[in-house]
Structure formats: C-alpha cells, structure tokens
Amino acid sequence: MVFSAKDVSCTVDSDRTASGMDDADGTRTIFSGSSFSIRAGRIVDLTGPSGSGKTSLLTAFAGLNPHAHGIYTLNGRDSSEFSKQQWRREIAYLPQKPVLIGGSVAEVIRLPFTLTVRRRQTDMASSWRTRILSLVRDAAPTYPGDEDIRKALDAVGCEDIGLTRSPQELSGGQAARVSLIRTLMTKPSVLLADEVDAGLDDENAEKVARIMTCAANGGMAVVRIRHRPPDGHASRIVELSDGRLHERTLA
Numbered sequence: 001m002v003f004s005a006k007d008v009s010c011t012v013d014s015d016r017t018a019s020g021m022d023d024a025d026g027t028r029t030i031f032s033g034s035s036f037s038i039r040a041g042r043i044v045d046l047t048g049p050s051g052s053g054k055t056s057l058l059t060a061f062a063g064l065n066p067h068a069h070g071i072y073t074l075n076g077r078d079s080s081e082f083s084k085q086q087w088r089r090e091i092a093y094l095p096q097k098p099v100l101i102g103g104s105v106a107e108v109i110r111l112p113f114t115l116t117v118r119r120r121q122t123d124m125a126s127s128w129r130t131r132i133l134s135l136v137r138d139a140a141p142t143y144p145g146d147e148d149i150r151k152a153l154d155a156v157g158c159e160d161i162g163l164t165r166s167p168q169e170l171s172g173g174q175a176a177r178v179s180l181i182r183t184l185m186t187k188p189s190v191l192l193a194d195e196v197d198a199g200l201d202d203e204n205a206e207k208v209a210r211i212m213t214c215a216a217n218g219g220m221a222v223v224r225i226r227h228r229p230p231d232g233h234a235s236r237i238v239e240l241s242d243g244r245l246h247e248r249t250l251a
C-alpha cells in the first residue's frame with residue numbers, strides 16, 4: 001500500500017454552496033467518513049456527479065484543502081511525519097488547467113527544480129525511472145539541462161513539443177502533457193490528476209493516459225478524476241456520490 005486515507009471529511013461554509021443542502025449550523029458537509037487507498041503502480045479513476053466533491057477529496061489528500069480532515073499515510077508513515085512541502089511533493093496534485101510559468105517549455109519544466117532541491121527517500125525501483133527520470137537524475141539530479149528534458153519528452157512520445165516554444169503557443173493537448181511531465185519529473189509517489197484530459201480530443205486524451213500508465217508501470221500510484229468513459233487504463237473505479245465513496249465494477 002503506498003497511500004491511504006481514512007475517515008476523511010470536508011465541511012464548508014454554506015453560503016458558498018448550493019442552497020437546500022446546508023446543515024442547520026450554516027455549514028455543509030461535502031463528504032465524511034471516507035476511506036481510500038491505492039497501491040504503487042496502480043491507476044484508480046475517481047468519478048461522480050459535478051459538485052460531489054472529487055476535487056475537494058484530491059486536494060484533501062494533497063494537504064491543500066483547509067476544509068478537510070482525515071488520517072493520511074504514505075508507505076505506512078503518517079502525514080504528520082512529513083513537512084507540508086515534503087507531503088505535497090510526494091502526493092502531487094495536478095490541476096485541470098495547466099499553469100505553465102516560464103518563457104519556454106524548458107523553463108516551464110525546470111521550474112520545480114529551481115524552487116527546491118529534492119532528495120527522494122524511497123526504495124521504489126522503477127522502469128519509469130529507467131525510461132525517463134534516470135535521464136534527468138544521471139545527468140543533473142536536481143536541475144535538468146535541455147538535452148535531458150528533450151530525452152524525457154521524447155521517451156513519452158512528446159517529440160512534437162519544442163523546448164524553445166513559448167508555453168502560450170502550445171495546443172491544449174501539448175500544454176496538458178507538458179504540465180503532466182513536469183509533475184512526473186519531480187518523482188511524486190502519488191499523482192492526483194484532476195480531470196487533466198478534460199477538454200482534450202480523444203487522441204490527446206489517450207496520449208495523456210499513456211504517459212500516466214508509463215508512470216504507473218514504474219511504480220507511481222495515480223488517481224485520476226475523469227468524466228470520460230473508462231479508457232482501459234485504470235485498475236479500479238471509485239465513485240464519489242452522496243458524500244460517500246463507492247467501488248464500481250470495471251466494465
């Protein structure tokens with residue numbers, strides 16, 4: 001088990017939520033008593049109606065949701081044993097809309113490496129490392145050069161993305177892949193992907209899915225919020241509805 005969450009709840013002020021569903025005390029419980037776990041190398045899809053709390057749940061897992069409470073562990077270690085920064089690096093939340101800061105694709109991808117010096121403490125051997133991350137690690141452990149980034153992009157089928165391109169010039173599909181790869185290169189244990197294939201055509205959605213599968217094959221645990229029909233990449237589907245998580249059978 002790489003990651004587990006127990007007894008997670010999320011309560012928000014009622015004045016910012018839909019009317020008619022508020023508690024008497026002026027709050028609204030989005031979900032409560034929810035538990036979830038995922039093993040290394042697995043992809044789990046999180047589905048559910050709009051507004052059911054999927055984003056709130058993933059941001060709770062990542063330590064980014066001040067309205068949520070729960071007990072979280074990574075490889076058996078309680079989240080309290082991590083600093084907030086360490087936790088957020090290990091449990092990486094990837095928002096739906098790519099935020100690409102930098103003058104070029106290379107700068108965008110290097111940004112996390114300029115913000116922090118990472119020292120990963122894990123024994124996860126992985127083909128993902130072999131295929132992509134080792135390219136970075138071997139050449140420049142904390143600050144990948146252009147050649148390393150080029151190799152990493154090519155390794156996951158992103159030959160179409162030029163390093164000197166301005167992020168503003170990227171297509172939606174390219175921006176989604178750059179955002180995803182940037183996060184993967186920081187080597188999180190768990191990737192929480194919030195509808196990153198929304199707004200993409202089927203071809204680009206499949207490219208994004210394949211990159212995540214590549215990461216999962218190397219040992220990363222991936223949770224994907226999705227509204228699309230199952231694409232065959234997930235090993236489990238979990239639905240959040242009526243404030244509870246429900247396991248769904250894969251078709």
Ligand SMILES: Nc1ncnc2c1ncn2[C@@H]1O[C@H](COP(=O)(O)OP(=O)(O)OP(=O)(O)O)[C@@H](O)[C@H]1O
Binds near residue numbers: 012050053055057
């Ligand atoms: N910070 C907040 N304050 C108040 N209400 C919030 C806050 N964040 C989320 N909510 C409310 O919590 C509910 C769940 O929101 P959330 O974005 O988690 O749902 P979702 O399932 O991800 O929705 P969608 O599928 O439409 O993206 C919504 O009613 C939303 O308005």
